[in-house]
Amino acid sequence: MNLLVCISHVPDTTAKINFDAAGTALDATGVQFVINPYDEFSLTKALHLKEAHGGTITVLNVGGPETEPTLRKALAIGADQAIRINATPTDAITVAKELKNHIAANAYDLILCGQESIDYNGQQVPAMLAALLNLAFVNACVDLTIDGSSATATGEIDGGHATYAGTLPMVIGGKKGLVEEKDLRIPNMRGIMTARSKPLQVLEAGENDAATRAAKFVKPAAKSAVKLVDSVDELVHLLHNEAKAI
Amino acid sequence: MSIVVFVEDWNNQFKKASFEAVSYAKSWAELAGTTVTAVTSSGATDPAALATYGADRIVTTQLAATPYGIAQQLAAMAEGATGMVIAGTSLGRSVAPALAALANGALSTNSTSVPSALAPVTLIRGAFSSKGIETIELTGGLPIVSFVPNSVGIQERAGAGTLEPMDTTGTDLLQVIEKTIASGKVALPEAEVVVSAGRGLKGPENWVMIEELASILGAATACSKPVSDIGWRPHSEHVGQTGIQVNPNLYIAIGISGAIQHLAGVSASKTIVVVNTDAEAPFFKAADYGIVGDAFEVVPQLVNAMRAFKAGQ
Numbered sequence: 001m002n003l004l005v006c007i008s009h010v011p012d013t014t015a016k017i018n019f020d021a022a023g024t025a026l027d028a029t030g031v032q033f034v035i036n037p038y039d040e041f042s043l044t045k046a047l048h049l050k051e052a053h054g055g056t057i058t059v060l061n062v063g064g065p066e067t068e069p070t071l072r073k074a075l076a077i078g079a080d081q082a083i084r085i086n087a088t089p090t091d092a093i094t095v096a097k098e099l100k101n102h103i104a105a106n107a108y109d110l111i112l113c114g115q116e117s118i119d120y121n122g123q124q125v126p127a128m129l130a131a132l133l134n135l136a137f138v139n140a141c142v143d144l145t146i147d148g149s150s151a152t153a154t155g156e157i158d159g160g161h162a163t164y165a166g167t168l169p170m171v172i173g174g175k176k177g178l179v180e181e182k183d184l185r186i187p188n189m190r191g192i193m194t195a196r197s198k199p200l201q202v203l204e205a206g207e208n209d210a211a212t213r214a215a216k217f218v219k220p221a222a223k224s225a226v227k228l229v230d231s232v233d234e235l236v237h238l239l240h241n242e243a244k245a246i
Numbered sequence: 247m248s249i250v251v252f253v254e255d256w257n258n259q260f261k262k263a264s265f266e267a268v269s270y271a272k273s274w275a276e277l278a279g280t281t282v283t284a285v286t287s288s289g290a291t292d293p294a295a296l297a298t299y300g301a302d303r304i305v306t307t308q309l310a311a312t313p314y315g316i317a318q319q320l321a322a323m324a325e326g327a328t329g330m331v332i333a334g335t336s337l338g339r340s341v342a343p344a345l346a347a348l349a350n351g352a353l354s355t356n357s358t359s360v361p362s363a364l365a366p367v368t369l370i371r372g373a374f375s376s377k378g379i380e381t382i383e384l385t386g387g388l389p390i391v392s393f394v395p396n397s398v399g400i401q402e403r404a405g406a407g408t409l410e411p412m413d414t415t416g417t418d419l420l421q422v423i424e425k426t427i428a429s430g431k432v433a434l435p436e437a438e439v440v441v442s443a444g445r446g447l448k449g450p451e452n453w454v455m456i457e458e459l460a461s462i463l464g465a466a467t468a469c470s471k472p473v474s475d476i477g478w479r480p481h482s483e484h485v486g487q488t489g490i491q492v493n494p495n496l497y498i499a500i501g502i503s504g505a506i507q508h509l510a511g512v513s514a515s516k517t518i519v520v521v522n523t524d525a526e527a528p529f530f531k532a533a534d535y536g537i538v539g540d541a542f543e544v545v546p547q548l549v550n551a552m553r554a555f556k557a558g559q
Binding site: 011013014017019026037038041092093096118119120121122123124125126127128129130131132134135136137138139140142152153156157158159160161162163164165166175176177180181182209210211212213214215216217218219220223224226227228229230231232233235236238239240243245246 | 256312313314317335336337339340341342343344345346347348351352353354355356366368372373374375376377378379380381382383384385386387419420421422423424425426427428431432433434435436439463471475481482484487488489491495496506507510513516517519520530531532533534535536537538544547548550551552555
């Protein structure tokens with residue numbers, strides 16, 4: 001199988017988020033970047049599929065040179081080759097169009113993404129990509145079985161699950177459940193060493209105009225101190241009369 | 247020229263998110279000086295109800311079975327639209343980006359406000375897992391907004407409510423084999439009250455009191471990541487960074503320490519109550535109200551107090 005995993009390079013979950021002086025972009029000073037956690041589930045699923053069906057795993061990212069350590073980490077975990085499309089991602093549609101240009105010119109059997117990236121939380125790129133390619137898409141995917149050129153995929157829907165059947169190629173928006181947390185792999189020394197010699201190709205970006213603009217970022221107002229109460233009756237009273245929550 | 251809003255139904259019934267979507271479209275339409283066109287399933291039991299919230303035209307059509315098919319149907323209605331609105335439900339989150347790709351749209355998802363300006367359309371959305379608030383401008387193409395359910399609220403403002411059945415087609419690229427929806431339970435993403443519990447409960451058998459409290463409050467039940475990882479509760483209840491993000495009016499966290507991954511999924515909640523034995527638990531810093539105490543003592547008391555409160559209403 002020719003497997004593609006789209007990787008986002010995002011601030012670590014525990015990173016303190018600050019914005020630049022103008023408030024229009026993330027201040028990356030001191031921020032540790034990681035593979036987007038949702039993408040890790042998809043990458044691990046690709047490893048499982050390769051182990052079961054054979055094939056090649058390509059990881060693809062749209063970003064500047066600063067994102068290459070993240071791609072190298074994906075190679076260390078077990079991807080075979082990496083491609084970086086050299087562009088500063090401005091919004092979801094520009095990223096989706098860059099991905100589409102590459103995918104349309106290459107024969108991938110399955111395109112695995114994470115459901116969303118934990119930076120902009122748009123949950124947009126995978127569905128846009130599928131629509132641009134006119135391919136089937138399953139979001140919030142928690143189960144995927146491949147049999148030849150057929151796929152059965154289950155996605156979470158409000159209050160339950162939906163299971164779909166379709167034909168490859170297909171786009172998946174993965175999350176926990178696609179593989180389990182315990183299946184996620186940490187790069188070992190051998191993986192890190194071999195990752196250095198695996199191919200990382202840099203492609204020039206096309207010209208795609210952004211459709212949206214981040215005009216301003218602010219941090220949420222600090223929460224006032226918690227009000228500790230001694231009895232449940234007092235809590236119920238406050239929730240009703242003060243918070244108007246019940 | 248109109249604000250076109252997709253109105254989702256669940257087994258032919260509208261829910262809060264349906265009316266909130268129409269209310270959102272009406273607020274936008276008032277700012278833009280235009281009308282509201284609601285698009286909904288021809289199977290919906292009472293499409294005329296949408297007029298109460300501002301729908302001027304109510305287009306009913308046989309919806310495709312998958313999000314992509316629906317996106318195609320909506321894209322066909324995008325021509326001449328001033329803007330489009332979709333609730334950020336599970337279906338909406340799959341439909342909106344596909345629609346934006348098909349209709350050359352400028353999309354904001356995870357939106358938490360109605361537009362404050364029109365040229366360009368400007369609004370607020372959540373980013374960086376609730377650690378940032380973004381002001382976004384929809385600069386290129388048809389403005390499309392997907393909003394977080396329970397973020398802008400429902401308003402009754404009458405619209406003309408003209409019903410208009412229409413034939414539209416969308417192509418499904420997938421076949422739906424099965425849909426399972428837990429019956430009698432409040433779905434987490436749209437719940438107004440969520441009762442959530444963590445490892446402090448010590449075992450899955452102790453969720454009886456959590457479910458009882460949830461049932462009294464009409465709440466959805468949720469859990470922390472460790473609890474879903476060890477299989478005490480299903481993944482679908484896991485709230486947090488890699489689980490479900492919620493923004494209820496009231497989030498009650500019992501026996502959850504409040505790791506940053508968990509807070510990322512709940513900090514948009516309007517009121518947070520934390521019950522924990524450990525007064526130093528980080529969750530207290532994110533909470534509005536707290537009780538330092540043992541869940542096995544506090545929760546049964548809370549069940550009784552809430553039951554008495556509800557009975558007195």
